[in-house]
Amino acid sequence: MLGELLNPYHLQIVSFVLINIILGISIYITLSSGQLSLGNAGFMGIGAYTSALLTINFEVPIILGIILGALVAGIFGILIGIPALRLSGVYLAIATLGFGEVMRVIFVNWESVTQGAIGLSGVPHLGREVFKTLTAIGFDPEILGLKNNQFIYLIVVSILLLINIFIVWFFVRQNKSRVGRAFAAIKMDEKAAESMGIDITYYKVLSFTQGALLAGFAGALYAHVMAYISPADFAYHRAIEILIFSVFGGSEVIWGAIFGAAFMTIMPEALRFISEYRYMIYGAILILMMAFRPQGIIDVSLLQWFKKIIKFRKGTDHGTGIKKRH
Amino acid sequence: MLLEQLINGITLGSIYAIVALGFTLVFGVLGIINMAHGEIFMFGAFIGVIVTSVMGLPLWVAFIAAIAVTAVLGYMLERIALRPLRGKQGVSHLAPLISTIGVSILLENLSHHLFGAGNQPFRNAFAEIQIQIGSITIYLVQILIFVISVALMLALSYWLSKTKAGKALRATAENLETASLLGVNTKRTITTTVIIASVMGGIAGILVGMAFNSVNPQMGLSMGLKGLAIIILGGMGNVKGAMAGGLLLGIAETLIVAYGDSGYRDAVAFITIIFILLLRPQGLFGKNTAESGR
Numbered sequence: 001m002l003g004e005l006l007n008p009y010h011l012q013i014v015s016f017v018l019i020n021i022i023l024g025i026s027i028y029i030t031l032s033s034g035q036l037s038l039g040n041a042g043f044m045g046i047g048a049y050t051s052a053l054l055t056i057n058f059e060v061p062i063i064l065g066i067i068l069g070a071l072v073a074g075i076f077g078i079l080i081g082i083p084a085l086r087l088s089g090v091y092l093a094i095a096t097l098g099f100g101e102v103m104r105v106i107f108v109n110w111e112s113v114t115q116g117a118i119g120l121s122g123v124p125h126l127g128r129e130v131f132k133t134l135t136a137i138g139f140d141p142e143i144l145g146l147k148n149n150q151f152i153y154l155i156v157v158s159i160l161l162l163i164n165i166f167i168v169w170f171f172v173r174q175n176k177s178r179v180g181r182a183f184a185a186i187k188m189d190e191k192a193a194e195s196m197g198i199d200i201t202y203y204k205v206l207s208f209t210q211g212a213l214l215a216g217f218a219g220a221l222y223a224h225v226m227a228y229i230s231p232a233d234f235a236y237h238r239a240i241e242i243l244i245f246s247v248f249g250g251s252e253v254i255w256g257a258i259f260g261a262a263f264m265t266i267m268p269e270a271l272r273f274i275s276e277y278r279y280m281i282y283g284a285i286l287i288l289m290m291a292f293r294p295q296g297i298i299d300v301s302l303l304q305w306f307k308k309i310i311k312f313r314k315g316t317d318h319g320t321g322i323k324k325r326h
Numbered sequence: 327m328l329l330e331q332l333i334n335g336i337t338l339g340s341i342y343a344i345v346a347l348g349f350t351l352v353f354g355v356l357g358i359i360n361m362a363h364g365e366i367f368m369f370g371a372f373i374g375v376i377v378t379s380v381m382g383l384p385l386w387v388a389f390i391a392a393i394a395v396t397a398v399l400g401y402m403l404e405r406i407a408l409r410p411l412r413g414k415q416g417v418s419h420l421a422p423l424i425s426t427i428g429v430s431i432l433l434e435n436l437s438h439h440l441f442g443a444g445n446q447p448f449r450n451a452f453a454e455i456q457i458q459i460g461s462i463t464i465y466l467v468q469i470l471i472f473v474i475s476v477a478l479m480l481a482l483s484y485w486l487s488k489t490k491a492g493k494a495l496r497a498t499a500e501n502l503e504t505a506s507l508l509g510v511n512t513k514r515t516i517t518t519t520v521i522i523a524s525v526m527g528g529i530a531g532i533l534v535g536m537a538f539n540s541v542n543p544q545m546g547l548s549m550g551l552k553g554l555a556i557i558i559l560g561g562m563g564n565v566k567g568a569m570a571g572g573l574l575l576g577i578a579e580t581l582i583v584a585y586g587d588s589g590y591r592d593a594v595a596f597i598t599i600i601f602i603l604l605l606r607p608q609g610l611f612g613k614n615t616a617e618s619g620r
Binding site: 036045064083084086087089090091093094095097098099102105106108109125236237243248277279282283284285286287288289291296 | 359364370406407410411418419420421422423425427428429430432433435436437520547551554555559572589590592593595596597598599604614
């Protein structure tokens with residue numbers, strides 16, 4: 001029964017969606033403190049290469065590799081984030097764009113380590129490694145009525161899903177905390193926030209580093225889900241794709257980035273004829289969104305409208321005309 | 327040969343300078359970084375390929391065709407991606423940047439479909455004509471590129487400083503509202519600026535085609551990023567800084583290729599950006615103001 005429902009191809013797409021959601025959140029976090037980073041593809045590459053090289057060359061366990069990959073990207077985030085504080089707006093965007101390009105050039109040219117433009121193949125696959133450990137202790141996917149490769153992809157999707165739930169939970173909590181309010185204040189007006197006693201240096205570096213860490217984390221996961229990485233995976237186009245997730249879905253709320261990532265990943269797969277024109281459509285979307293709905297599809301008022309609808313369905317609102325403020 | 331390399335560097339640098347001038351004009355007047363400039367440049371180069379190699383017409387026709395096409399592209403960029411955002415309430419200052427990124431992605435992939443993804447040769451009659459001075463070889467193309475670039479820079483400087491339209495442009499750059507109050511048609515000035523910047527990009531495209539004999543859809547991106555590096559090097563919105571920055575980058579890149587690792591050629595520009603932004607955000611030639619880099 002379960003075996004017929006699970007198509008490895010669909011599972012693969014779901015795992016891409018989940019990785020892209022992490023990337024979408026990574027740019028959302030930096031945007032939430034008013035900083036636009038176009039270097040997230042570079043951080044993603046750092047995470048991916050770190051984890052891939054550690055697991056291939058030193059046989060580090062995947063879990064440790066992914067964590068180290070994310071940490072290295074995060075450290076780079078601090079290193080870039082502190083000096084980049086002097087910059088804001090478009091200048092930060094350009095500096096981070098330059099950083100991404102420098103990383104790509106390094107990945108291409110440092111051939112003795114990264115194997116240049118050919119890329120790294122034979123990166124240990126997350127699903128297969130877990131599967132190997134499970135079969136070693138005597139587990140057989142037949143119990144669930146699944147074929148081996150279905151089971152492998154199912155493992156990947158479930159691990160990614162758990163990670164996603166944790167990340168979304170964490171950042172939803174953070175948004176309601178002192179940190180989230182500080183980010184929002186800095187985004188609204190940096191000088192006013194500073195005069196209210198918010199340490200803008202600390203919070204800006206924090207949000208930049210969180211973004212870098214998440215991007216590196218997503219990159220490391222990407223390496224172990226694809227089992228192959230090349231410098232082209234982390235070039236300018238990736239940076240733009242990540243930007244699209246947030247700009248299209250909505251850059252004010254975390255759900256926007258999540259929706260954007262999911263929609264933008266599924267759309268080219270669902271509409272095959274579109275995937276050839278994918279980047280042209282991306283371009284058109286960016287232009288149209290900026291002209292007509294710069295805050296993205298999902299914004300605060302849309303979310304509130306949703307909440308009201310749900311409340312109404314549940315029957316707490318009887319249409320007495322008295323509206324509760326949320 | 328150092329001298330030959332310097333000549334190569336100056337040729338490349340003068341093209342960079344023209345590309346950077348396009349960026350700097352738009353930034354000076356609108357305060358916007360036009361990420362689509364590199365792609366407009368690439369379109370100019372492809373028009374050159376079509377006119378000279380495919381249709382077999384002389385080079386000057388290619389220049390006219392490229393100027394016409396890039397002028398139209400510039401006008402459309404202003405109408406579609408920039409004007410709708412201007413003066414709108416609550417639009418973030420990042421919106422025009424994102425919108426021009428959209429135009430750049432759109433144009434790059436449009437050219438993939440129109441012209442194919444591969445390299446296109448750029449044939450011209452005098453590609454091989456060279457002049458021997460002592461032990462140094464100079465190609466006629468190099469001289470031509472240098473002369474056209476210098477002429478273009480001089481024309482632009484004259485236009486900006488002496489003509490009425492140029493004064494209107496500088497007034498608009500200084501303060502849009504005040505210029506508007508003083509009777510400058512700012513809407514028209516902005517459109518003119520974007521068109522002129524795009525045309526400069528288109529001309530630079532043909533010059534690059536002549537210099538390297540090959541044109542591909544990806545060249546817009548790398549040239550665009552280098553143009554950004556140059557205007558940051560020279561100071562945002564600074565015309566003379568853009569020229570000097572372009573020459574500097576051209577020479578630096580040529581020397582890296584000649585005496586260092588050619589693979590890192592593209593990184594020179596970006597490492598420069600990062601260092602300049604961090605150490606001297608107002609640019610090498612920019613004035614030191616409290617707001618620069620902010």
